[in-house]
Amino acid sequence: MKENSSSENTVRAKKNIFREYGEAILIAVILALFIRTFVVQAFKIPSGSMKPTLLIGDHILVNKFIYGVKIPFSDITLIPVKDPKRGEIVVFKFPEDPKKDFIKRVIGIPGDQIDISDGVVTINGVPLSEPYINAEPSYDGTWQVPEGQYFVLGDNRNNSSDSHNWSFLPRDDIVGKAWLIYWGPENWGLVPHYDHQVS
Secondary structure, three states, X not given: OHHHHHHHHHHHHHHHHHHHHHHHHHHHHHHHHHHHHHHXXXXXXXXXXXXXXXXXXXXXXXXXXXXXXXXXXXXXXXXXXXXXXXXXXXXXXXXXXXXXXXXXXXXXXXXOEEEEXXXXXXXXXXXXXXXXXXXXXXXXXXEEOOOOEEEEEOOOHHHOOOHHHHXXXXXXXXXXXXXXXXXXXXXOEEOOOOOOOOO
């Protein structure tokens, strides 16, 4: 009887261990999915459109919570937190192909008039100081940013697919704000943003 009781206890102990591991793994998976869906997500920079700020191969973390909580598997913002500001670098779903993620810098917010002429970007008549760009833009144009839309440009102005050639970025397509470079061939640390104060 003692031997049977001992073997039953051993079986129960093994079952308890497997159950504890299973519960821990399940909780970890649910927590990871929650964090990835609502809080932070990792991305890899695939092109040189944001040089010199972000380089090809940089791995970054994006803060998804900062602009609001979205309903999973949709672009609908359930709880708005704050809106993107001029100078912030954002990750978004490419408007012409939502399966692709793009990263650019916000230049114009709703209501802004953007003018680009002779290599200078002007917002509402105020020229921008842009120490982060790779080179002055070689193109000209004028854009009036509509409500619910943003005007975004790559820091590598002349080698970037952005608002100057595919128009505006809808607010609902924005995934989050670039936050941290956690791995890269040359640079790491907080992603440098720029505060463009335009009256």
